[in-house]
Amino acid sequence: MSSTMVGILGILIMLAIFLTRMSVAYVMAMVGFVGFCVLISVEGGLNLLSRNIYGSFSSYDLTTIPLFILMGQIAFNSGISKRLYNTAYKFLGSIRGGLAMATVSSCTAFGAVCGSSPATASIMTTVGMPEMKRYNYTDDLAAGSVASGGGLGMIMPPSVVLIIYGIMTEQSIGALFVSGILPALLLTVLFIICIYITCTISPEKGPAGEKFTFAEKIKSLTGLTDTLIVFVISIGGLFLGFFTPTESAAVGVAGVLIISVVRRQLSWKAFVKALYETLSTTSMVMFLIAGAVVFSKFLAVTRIPFDIATWVGGLDLPPAIVIGIIIFIYFLGGCFMDSLGLIMLTIPIFFPVITSLGYDPIWFGIIIVLVAEMGVITPPVGLNVYVVYGVSKGVVGEIQLETIFKGIFPFLISVVIGIIILIIFPQITLILPNLMY
Amino acid sequence: MKQIWSFFDRLETKMRALGAFCLMAMVAVTCSDVIGRAFGVPIFGSEEIVSFLLTLVLALSLPYAHREKVHVGVEILFRLFSAPVRVLLSLITNIFSLALIIIITVMMFQYAASMRESGEVSMNLEYPEYTIIFALSFCFFILNFFILRDILTLFRFKESIRHFTNEEGDE
Numbered sequence: 001m002s003s004t005m006v007g008i009l010g011i012l013i014m015l016a017i018f019l020t021r022m023s024v025a026y027v028m029a030m031v032g033f034v035g036f037c038v039l040i041s042v043e044g045g046l047n048l049l050s051r052n053i054y055g056s057f058s059s060y061d062l063t064t065i066p067l068f069i070l071m072g073q074i075a076f077n078s079g080i081s082k083r084l085y086n087t088a089y090k091f092l093g094s095i096r097g098g099l100a101m102a103t104v105s106s107c108t109a110f111g112a113v114c115g116s117s118p119a120t121a122s123i124m125t126t127v128g129m130p131e132m133k134r135y136n137y138t139d140d141l142a143a144g145s146v147a148s149g150g151g152l153g154m155i156m157p158p159s160v161v162l163i164i165y166g167i168m169t170e171q172s173i174g175a176l177f178v179s180g181i182l183p184a185l186l187l188t189v190l191f192i193i194c195i196y197i198t199c200t201i202s203p204e205k206g207p208a209g210e211k212f213t214f215a216e217k218i219k220s221l222t223g224l225t226d227t228l229i230v231f232v233i234s235i236g237g238l239f240l241g242f243f244t245p246t247e248s249a250a251v252g253v254a255g256v257l258i259i260s261v262v263r264r265q266l267s268w269k270a271f272v273k274a275l276y277e278t279l280s281t282t283s284m285v286m287f288l289i290a291g292a293v294v295f296s297k298f299l300a301v302t303r304i305p306f307d308i309a310t311w312v313g314g315l316d317l318p319p320a321i322v323i324g325i326i327i328f329i330y331f332l333g334g335c336f337m338d339s340l341g342l343i344m345l346t347i348p349i350f351f352p353v354i355t356s357l358g359y360d361p362i363w364f365g366i367i368i369v370l371v372a373e374m375g376v377i378t379p380p381v382g383l384n385v386y387v388v389y390g391v392s393k394g395v396v397g398e399i400q401l402e403t404i405f406k407g408i409f410p411f412l413i414s415v416v417i418g419i420i421i422l423i424i425f426p427q428i429t430l431i432l433p434n435l436m437y
Numbered sequence: 438m439k440q441i442w443s444f445f446d447r448l449e450t451k452m453r454a455l456g457a458f459c460l461m462a463m464v465a466v467t468c469s470d471v472i473g474r475a476f477g478v479p480i481f482g483s484e485e486i487v488s489f490l491l492t493l494v495l496a497l498s499l500p501y502a503h504r505e506k507v508h509v510g511v512e513i514l515f516r517l518f519s520a521p522v523r524v525l526l527s528l529i530t531n532i533f534s535l536a537l538i539i540i541i542t543v544m545m546f547q548y549a550a551s552m553r554e555s556g557e558v559s560m561n562l563e564y565p566e567y568t569i570i571f572a573l574s575f576c577f578f579i580l581n582f583f584i585l586r587d588i589l590t591l592f593r594f595k596e597s598i599r600h601f602t603n604e605e606g607d608e
Contacts, residue, residue, distance in 0.1 A: 021515040022530035023508035050544035250467035275457035283502030
């Protein structure tokens with residue numbers, strides 16, 4: 001059997017085992033290990049397993065991940081998100097659909113200190129949902145805005161998905177971070193327009209809330225201070241080349257920690273909780289990376305990624321069609337699989353195709369993170385939807401899953417429009433990294 | 438048997454606490470290095486220290502992450518199966534997971550032993566890296582017991598079927 005056939009068989013077996021709910025990381029490591037044993041040698045496969053897992057677990061580049069997760073967890077447990085929401089609420093709450101707009105804006109702002117999409121969705125459910133419920137917002141608009149807004153945390157720097165993409169494709173994490181800012185803001189604006197249109201068509205979905213004086217609005221701007229300080233020092237230091245990504249993350253953790261302690265908003269219990277949550281999330285992410293590394297070594301020896309890149313290069317299709325097909329595959333995959341796992345699994349296959357077609361790897365990184373953002377809100381997997389469903393039970397009472405998925409639909413259209421805009425105008429993504437790097 | 442599992446649970450709690458300490462140590466070392474660098478006195482080998490701490494963070498959180506069931510899996514088809522089929526599938530996948538982790542444990546131990554024999558040390562601090570790999574191997578060894586416990590629990594078919602039926606109800 002040729003190495004390509006072994007590779008195809010390996011991929012099919014892996015997809016079949018995925019359906020048994022076995023951990024994606026374990027499956028990738030197992031199939032990669034067995035495949036490597038078949039193609040190279042049993043000894044080679046055994047060594048691959050130990051050396052690559054240790055290599056991933058001790059990689060300095062990857063030290064960024066637990067630190068940025070910890071930064072988000074501390075911010076999550078110390079009330080920073082509540083202050084952000086309060087500011088957005090004072091400015092937007094009085095207009096129709098304003099609370100949903102405030103929620104989406106807070107999600108983007110919170111994304112500046114938290115790189116995790118489910119964490120953002122979870123905290124914003126706790127903070128935003130009770131207010132929307134109080135002002136008689138319909139469940140679909142309220143839950144839809146929280147679940148979709150949560151996905152913005154994935155694009156706004158720091159983003160764990162972008163860090164992993166950067167490491168896997170050897171792209172500058174600083175450049176990826178800076179290129180995520182404008183698309184995140186574009187998507188926020190699109191979400192706000194979407195809420196505005198929804199509430200214009202059906203005013204009962206998002207009635208206007210309380211009005212605040214100009215002085216109160218200005219005073220509320222202090223709620224942005226914490227996030228701005230942390231973002232400017234941590235991410236700003238990274239953009240300007242003062243810090244490496246790891247240093248930027250560690251300084252961010254220290255910043256959030258100091259602010260939370262000074263404000264007396266982080267109890268010991270909440271701090272320990274943040275640490276433990278970081279341990280479990282980091283373990284999940286790093287295991288995925290280790291599994292993906294083992295699997296990609298197997299893929300490399302099958303030569304499938306190179307064969308696909310050569311095959312696509314030989315096709316007489318315009319590059320835009322090829323990129324469209326790849327995005328569609330990501331979209332389909334995102335419906336069934338966790339976005340992080342999907343990206344790690346497919347990058348070794350699609351990245352050579354993208355570079356051979358002459359597309360910018362930074363631009364492609366942002367596009368696939370946006371597609372992954374669709375994955376976290378589309379049925380049947382839609383991680384953020386389940387987060388909102390689970391958290392809202394304890395906050396405002398049960399909301400049917402169907403209602404949340406229904407509420408997400410207009411936001412999904414906004415994401416599609418956002419992707420189309422970024423494909424037509426790649427400058428939106430690339431202008432900042434081109435200016436700074 | 439209960440006493441054995443209770444010992445592993447206590448061990449996991451201690452490992453988790455130590456992992457959290459290593460995580461904060463990563464922050465402390467990196468920040469100290471940044472501040473030190475500003476004054477011309479950076480911490481020598483800080484990158485290596487932070488990398489070793491990362492390995493310890495991950496190693497020490499292995500049993501906790503398994504216990505919390507954080508590792509992502511594809512649920513879509515699994516949810517459609519009846520409770521007995523779910524039990525059977527979970528049993529099979531857990532046995533495969535255990536086999537994989539046993540292989541990793543053994544290979545990691547052998548890797549550490551070979552590093553010790555060769556006398557390999559880290560580039561800057563000249564720290565014997567095998568100690569960290571032995572620690573990682575030990576933590577994988579502990580993880581085996583947590584997976585084994587899941588397998589043994591699944592063998593209590595009636596209880597497991599009830600558990601999966603309740604899970605179905607929750608959805």
